[in-house]
Amino acid sequence: MPSASTLAVTPTGGHLGATVRGVDLRRPLAAHELDQLRRLLDEHLVLFLPEQFLDDDQHLAFALQFGEPYVHPIARAGGRTEAGCEHIVDDVEHPPFQDRWHTDVSWDVAPPSHGTLRAIDLPAKGGDTIWSSMYAAYDALSPVMQRVVEPLEALHTMGASRAFLSKAGPEAVARAAEAFPGAVHPVVGTHPSTGRRYLNVNREFTASIVGMTDEESAVLLDFLTLHATSPNFQVRHTWTVGEVAIWDERATQHFAVADYLPARREMGRVAVV
Numbered sequence: 254m255p256s257a258s259t260l261a262v263t264p265t266g267g268h269l270g271a272t273v274r275g276v277d278l279r280r281p282l283a284a285h286e287l288d289q290l291r292r293l294l295d296e297h298l299v300l301f302l303p304e305q306f307l308d309d310d311q312h313l314a315f316a317l318q319f320g321e322p323y324v325h326p327i328a329r330a331g332g333r334t335e336a337g338c339e340h341i342v343d344d345v346e347h348p349p350f351q352d353r354w355h356t357d358v359s360w361d362v363a364p365p366s367h368g369t370l371r372a373i374d375l376p377a378k379g380g381d382t383i384w385s386s387m388y389a390a391y392d393a394l395s396p397v398m399q400r401v402v403e404p405l406e407a408l409h410t411m412g413a414s415r416a417f418l419s420k421a422g423p424e425a426v427a428r429a430a431e432a433f434p435g436a437v438h439p440v441v442g443t444h445p446s447t448g449r450r451y452l453n454v455n456r457e458f459t460a461s462i463v464g465m466t467d468e469e470s471a472v473l474l475d476f477l478t479l480h481a482t483s484p485n486f487q488v489r490h491t492w493t494v495g496e497v498a499i500w501d502e503r504a505t506q507h508f509a510v511a512d513y514l515p516a517r518r519e520m521g522r523v524a525v526v
Contacts, residue, residue, distance in 0.1 A: 274303065355455050380516075
């Protein structure tokens, strides 16, 4: 059984991202392995674990070691109560929809704390995923702007729901919008493990700043969401088949690059809270 000392960790970006080798995700993690991965997540925010080749059950079991099962609000609104491994299939008939900067389901009152993906079928080229560090985004604000945004709250909603409409259909989206009209979160979050501040707004789901006029809110959100996705805060990852990634949803945003059509891309996804 590998020990913590056998883990090979290679940072991949200046602010976030690391490739980790030396652990087998097909079996339950030993206590020291889980502790090591948690500490690496706190440090690097997103971990890439190549050559794992999990099935759906193994993927779900791996993710659940980092949190409680999370069921997407659209599925909950349809009566689903059990979490599972979702397959995201993108091709000509099912165009990609994750090519927007976002934090998963930030419009839920209790959104996911961690996301996981595994690469099942990849195009010959393209299909990268980009993550951006919200620690770095907050730290790069001027002290004056930090004082401006720290006491603010923002409303997160499903927004235009383009992705959900194309994948789940209008009836499912309408049910979810009624059951989950949105959630208010601090514009600046404090991470429960590290105590670090992070910027907590995203272009896809953050609708408005609470207490501001529409014009004031639009100006501030335009600035913050553009700032949050600066290349200076990013890591871009090229996938390999069988690879697994796990990331901290709270202190990151991500963008799935949709540059591979008409080729096919299939990913497995599990989130936890």
